[in-house]
Amino acid sequence: MIKIAIFGFGAVGQGVAEVLLNKRDALRRLIGDFRVVAITDSKGGIADENGVDLLKALEIKRKRKRLPEGITTLDVINSLDFDVCIEATVTNIEHGEPGLTHIKECLKRGVDVITSNKGPLVVAYRELADLADRKDAKLMFEATVGGAMPIIKLVKNDLAGNEIYAIKGILNGTCNYILSRMEKEKLSYDQILAEAKELGIAEADPTYDVEGIDAAAKLVIIANSLMDMDVKFEDVERIGITNITPEAFEVAMDKGYTIRLIAEVDKVERILRVSPRLIPIQHPLAISGTLNAALIKTDLAGDIVVVGKGAGSKETASAIISDLIELYRC
Amino acid sequence: MIKIAIFGFGAVGQGVAEVLLNKRDALRRLIGDFRVVAITDSKGGIADENGVDLLKALEIKRKRKRLPEGITTLDVINSLDFDVCIEATVTNIEHGEPGLTHIKECLKRGVDVITSNKGPLVVAYRELADLADRKDAKLMFEATVGGAMPIIKLVKNDLAGNEIYAIKGILNGTCNYILSRMEKEKLSYDQILAEAKELGIAEADPTYDVEGIDAAAKLVIIANSLMDMDVKFEDVERIGITNITPEAFEVAMDKGYTIRLIAEVDKVERILRVSPRLIPIQHPLAISGTLNAALIKTDLAGDIVVVGKGAGSKETASAIISDLIELYRC
Numbered sequence: 150m151i152k153i154a155i156f157g158f159g160a161v162g163q164g165v166a167e168v169l170l171n172k173r174d175a176l177r178r179l180i181g182d183f184r185v186v187a188i189t190d191s192k193g194g195i196a197d198e199n200g201v202d203l204l205k206a207l208e209i210k211r212k213r214k215r216l217p218e219g220i221t222t223l224d225v226i227n228s229l230d231f232d233v234c235i236e237a238t239v240t241n242i243e244h245g246e247p248g249l250t251h252i253k254e255c256l257k258r259g260v261d262v263i264t265s266n267k268g269p270l271v272v273a274y275r276e277l278a279d280l281a282d283r284k285d286a287k288l289m290f291e292a293t294v295g296g297a298m299p300i301i302k303l304v305k306n307d308l309a310g311n312e313i314y315a316i317k318g319i320l321n322g323t324c325n326y327i328l329s330r331m332e333k334e335k336l337s338y339d340q341i342l343a344e345a346k347e348l349g350i351a352e353a354d355p356t357y358d359v360e361g362i363d364a365a366a367k368l369v370i371i372a373n374s375l376m377d378m379d380v381k382f383e384d385v386e387r388i389g390i391t392n393i394t395p396e397a398f399e400v401a402m403d404k405g406y407t408i409r410l411i412a413e414v415d416k417v418e419r420i421l422r423v424s425p426r427l428i429p430i431q432h433p434l435a436i437s438g439t440l441n442a443a444l445i446k447t448d449l450a451g452d453i454v455v456v457g458k459g460a461g462s463k464e465t466a467s468a469i470i471s472d473l474i475e476l477y478r479c
Numbered sequence: 480m481i482k483i484a485i486f487g488f489g490a491v492g493q494g495v496a497e498v499l500l501n502k503r504d505a506l507r508r509l510i511g512d513f514r515v516v517a518i519t520d521s522k523g524g525i526a527d528e529n530g531v532d533l534l535k536a537l538e539i540k541r542k543r544k545r546l547p548e549g550i551t552t553l554d555v556i557n558s559l560d561f562d563v564c565i566e567a568t569v570t571n572i573e574h575g576e577p578g579l580t581h582i583k584e585c586l587k588r589g590v591d592v593i594t595s596n597k598g599p600l601v602v603a604y605r606e607l608a609d610l611a612d613r614k615d616a617k618l619m620f621e622a623t624v625g626g627a628m629p630i631i632k633l634v635k636n637d638l639a640g641n642e643i644y645a646i647k648g649i650l651n652g653t654c655n656y657i658l659s660r661m662e663k664e665k666l667s668y669d670q671i672l673a674e675a676k677e678l679g680i681a682e683a684d685p686t687y688d689v690e691g692i693d694a695a696a697k698l699v700i701i702a703n704s705l706m707d708m709d710v711k712f713e714d715v716e717r718i719g720i721t722n723i724t725p726e727a728f729e730v731a732m733d734k735g736y737t738i739r740l741i742a743e744v745d746k747v748e749r750i751l752r753v754s755p756r757l758i759p760i761q762h763p764l765a766i767s768g769t770l771n772a773a774l775i776k777t778d779l780a781g782d783i784v785v786v787g788k789g790a791g792s793k794e795t796a797s798a799i800i801s802d803l804i805e806l807y808r809c
Binding site: 168172175176179291297298299302303306307308309310311312430431433435436437447449450451452453454455456457458461463464466467468470471473474475478 | 498502505506509621627628629632633636637638639640641642760761763765766767777779780781782783784785786787788791793794796797798800801803804805808
């Protein structure tokens with residue numbers, strides 16, 4: 150019996166709960182019996198060693214109510230017996246909290262961790278990976294980069310044995326939406342940003358996305374976890390997309406190029422950078438909409454490209470569930 | 480100490496031997512100590528329980544000489560102790576031999592199998608998978624589909640937990656080369672085929688590729704192993720590329736489409752087919768050259784696309800090595 154705790158019950162946490170509920174039988178065939186013994190968020194939580202009622206927890210959120218107060222994530226970690234936590238609290242890339250403490254405390258107890266939270270990994274990947282090693286616990290984080298687009302396990306497992314020379318990709322769907330719409334509509338950045346906000350693709354304050362901060366955070370995770378580097382967020386050369394004009398697109402398109410925000414780590418060329426780049430219009434990274442994509446340069450396999458949905462509750466849950474199955478497959 | 484036997488010492492077998500030799504130290508860190516205890520081909524072989532000299536074996540082939548006569552693959556299976564065979568003999572999709580017997584005999588003895596040989600899987604996937612299960616042996620076959628393009632492990636592991644509705648892809652690099660050249664040069668099929676033969680991209684008798692036989696074989700493997708189906712080669716509706724004219728391309732291109740040979744299995748639409756299809760020019764499957772690509776339709780992750788080199792000695796070795804690491808990672 151695998152006992153699961155879910156920390157953070159926003160879109161991602163709820164998405165995971167829905168999959169665990171709706172696919173219970175299929176998942177049991179893959180990983181054996183499991184139950185969720187706790188769900189917490191920043192305001193409260195529910196815990197039951199015999200299994201939390203997922204449907205009821207989801208209902209509470211559907212009615213925009215709160216989980217019961219009086220129980221904290223640290224209470225759960227300190228007092229409940231569970232095998233794996235799904236850490237889906239909000240990302241903070243400056244101090245990594247509250248996820249960083251959750252992850253550390255779980256790993257210290259030998260509890261496996263699956264996280265969708267970039268913050269702790271951006272702040273302390275090496276420390277967390279070492280801690281997991283020492284405690285013989287697993288730290289899984291497919292959901293931190295590219296949503297449903299598999300890149301962590303793809304590189305670690307499917308391309309195992311390859312030397313990874315470089316990874317470059319489109320790691321932020323909001324920027325890609327804005328740029329591909331600017332390409333198509335020949336409108337200004339501000340006009341398209343307004344459209345993106347209306348559609349819920351850009352946040353009211355879009356800084357985190359459009360300044361390349363989100364992409365840079367993911368790039369740090371890629372560099373440290375897939376390319377055996379030890380870089381910090383501050384090491385990333387970073388330019389956002391706010392200054393790109395319709396005229397720039399026009400010049401680019403005339404020559405058969407488009408413009409995309411590319412996150413790029415290259416061991417050979419010593420590049421660690423997020424910046425708008427010219428991309429040939431038929432290049433595999435010249436994708437449109439909110440998709441994410443990555444091009445992985447290797448010694449044996451050559452270049453591999455992967456494209457997928459970079460965000461979304463169900464899509465992020467997909468990445469988390471694949472981590473869960475990797476951990477516990479019968 | 481992992482003991483490896485290599486059956487088939489053509490381009491793929493030699494590619495694997497080269498990687499095992501050149502990456503020995505890196506691989507040892509991943510899977511622990513290993514040695515190759517036998518290499519055989521259709522004419523002979525070498526075996527040494529203390530480890531075959533890989534450099535010497537490769538030298539023999541480089542000088543276009545033969546491996547010593549007097550030892551057969553079945554001798555090795557019957558008399559030598561080894562943990563895993565790398566089955567890289569020539570594909571025959573009618574009877575699967577000689578690979579089918581090699582794989583069966585290994586699995587029966589509880590020996591793990593990594594194969595690049597499509598034949599045995601096309602002829603008897605279910606039987607082999609069941610045999611492996613019963614004998615608690617592993618059957619790995621990333622190299623049978625798409626060369627270095629990860630698709631088997633990507634779907635089985637990275638997208639685990641997803642329901643796979645459909646997979647469609649470009650699974651034959653020769654056809655894709657011919658079609659993308661026809662698109663670009665506006666020349667006839669025969670003219671481009673002649674070019675492809677000259678470049679070594681098409682065989683003297685190109686039937687196996689251009690009639691869609693190779694793509695259909697791969698599609699059967701995909702359907703049976705990744706989508707839990709039980710289909711035979713004969714079940715694949717199949718049309719090759721030999722009748723495609725420059726005029727067809729012209730009409731397609733006028734409307735923003737190109738033509739590609741698409742292998743497609745769709746559980747919802749009940750499709751199992753290899754045929755030339757119209758593809759929007761900016762579609763992720765509208766790739767050029769000898770690349771392979773696959774689009775995987777899932778319930779949670781949405782659509783995932785992967786693109787990579789579909790053939791080549793080093794590239795196929797990459798897939799085999801990733802299987803080896805999956806089996807024995809420390």
